Amino acid sequence: MAGKQINDGVTFVLLGATGDLTKKKLLPAIYHLVAKGKARHFAIIGASRKKTSMDSIINSAKKYVKNGKKEVWDNIAKRAVYTSLDFYKKEDYVQLKKVVKETELRWKLPGKMIVYLATLPAHFEVITKHLEAYHMCKHKKEWPRVVYEKPFGHDLKSAKKINKTIRKIFEEKHIYRIDHYLGKEFVENISLVRFTNRILEPLWNKDHIEQVQIYINEDIGIDGRGGYYDKYGVVRDMVQNHLLQLAALIAMEPPKDLSGDAIRDRKVDAFKRMRIHDLLLGQYQGYLKEKNVAKGSITPTFAALHLRISNKRWKGVPFLLMSGKKLPKREAGIHIKFKRVACLLPMCPEDTNSLSIRIQPNEGITFQINGKVPGKSFVTPIKLDFCQSCVFGPNTPEAYETLLHYVMQGDQAAFVRQDGIEAAWKVVDRALARSKTVYKYKQGSTGPTELKMWNTKHKIRWKT
Known part of the structure; x- marks a missing residue:
């Protein structure tokens, strides 16, 4: 940048x-x-x-x-x-x-x-x-x-109202709508990994990719923010911005270059093609006892989503998104599962190739391939792992440091444009308009027990 x-x-x-x-x-x-x-x-x-x-x-x-x-x-x-x-x-x-x-x-x-x-x-x-x-x-x-x-508004209507006000006063070049996930080192790395590696870009489509998983899980609760969180919930607080931004970076068509508007143009194109086909919501037990949470609130603290992108590149490929609070561990990442190749061995590998991007903690990339076990006639998964702190040291800039520096430089590539905000809200509003049950789940569990059936329905085994 x-x-x-x-x-x-x-x-x-x-x-x-x-x-x-x-x-x-x-x-x-x-x-x-x-x-x-x-x-x-x-x-x-x-x-x-x-x-x-x-x-x-x-x-x-x-x-x-x-x-x-x-x-x-x-x-x-x-x-x-x-x-x-x-x-x-x-x-x-x-x-x-x-x-x-x-x-x-x-x-x-x-x-x-x-x-x-x-x-x-x-x-x-x-x-x-x-x-x-x-x-x-x-x-x-x-x-x-x-x-x-962030959050920029509560829904599409409020986001448009805010945008209308600030655009009467400022030009888009003056406006920096922040999503701190876009300042994380390995989120910035997504485009570079994809567009600078010959072994990846030709495979980045429905012919070779079986599914995409994106997850941002937290082991903490609402951390004293009941008054704010109860009005928004996980879908508005995490899905509308962080998760959809990550999905757009994975799904977008190649930009003409990696400049601010070129990237944001392609992300908006991706947002416009997104549809949430299925949504599972949960709320951790004990949420209703949190300070400033409304009595009987059904605000979700967990969400699993099945997203589709209706274009030629991604037709039929499920994007599976998950975020929640009071889960077993804090972690965020992207897991891209490739399709199975024709097996020529008596004993075929159980799993396919995959590319995993660890956003936090332990930032890095793992590429899983299959290789022969020495002295045997069958193969086993082999992980090719890059650990960022092992190579570059532990002092990677925090997201807000990176983003403030970009603001100083006038670089808007990692910030969200008006049309991007509104297109993402449109995706979320469509999903929230449907009546949905909010299931309870135990603190420290992986989510509602209904998630197991939901995973089976969508043929997913989370790599978290």
Whole structure:
């Protein structure tokens, strides 16, 4: 991913600065950008409703950076300012504008702002309107750059409404709709693995691939986010963005190049061809006792989906997607199962070739082939394994560090465009419009007991 390096400085404006996202992800990401010299001339303005200070927020973020250096944190702290901001009070934006101007003058910054809305989507429209009304974001070519955190809306209708508001004010080149999964190292690697390897690209179709599995499983629950999660559930929180984005990267037709719009054009084409044919939903036992979860809620915390893509390349190939909370382990990956070859041996191999992409943990790629057992007349599966940390070391950048750096560079390839957001919501809305039972499952299990029958129906054995 290429982009322009920022040499003359940038101003980070973090709206929702007291939230977990800022403490756990955004400030640690800025720390690493500063420590690696990718952000030398900068300032940070944090804004939120609470009465606090940037020193307090920064101190709460330090535990999320392993072996953090005092001099780096001190550099960040001296360039950081906090101001109280009620998103719905016009006068607070006057103060915010004043703080930004004073801070940029102090540090001799050029007015290149990255405004990060680390808030719920319900606030996106009012914040955007107020930023415009108080001339917080005067357009200077491709600046400012405004980042909208996921989820982007609650359904297609709300996503269109938000898009309509922000597109009245900003051009698409100013807008960065974030999906942090697209910043993960091995998600970025999907296109490169596919389009730079002769042994894969000619086989990337219905003639050679039997099925595609994509999974993002978590061993934790809703982690104190009952008020948010109960309104969204796993389909809106994980399927609409992360899982469908991964499916689109696997399914898309070859782009003319690997630039931002070329990739996003092809992903939108893939979204438009997607249909969810079957959906199994579950909710872990004990969910209803979580804080801020509505009484009798049927919000799902587990989903298994059978997706089809109606084009020539993928006709008849099932894309099987799964995500859930309170499952046995935290893992995410993609498993591509190839079709069986004609067997010429008395004892044929039990399994076919496969390509597995491990997104987390232990990022890497495993290619399974069949080979002869020494001294025997039969074959056995052999795994050809690439371990990223074994080759490149353990210090792979976190997703938010990567994505913030892309925003600084003006590289939009890993961000979601308006038509992509709306096309993905259309896929999900069709599925959620059907009445579905939500089955209970035990915490620490692999999902509802009904999953076994669902797997048999779709001829799937999950490689998780």
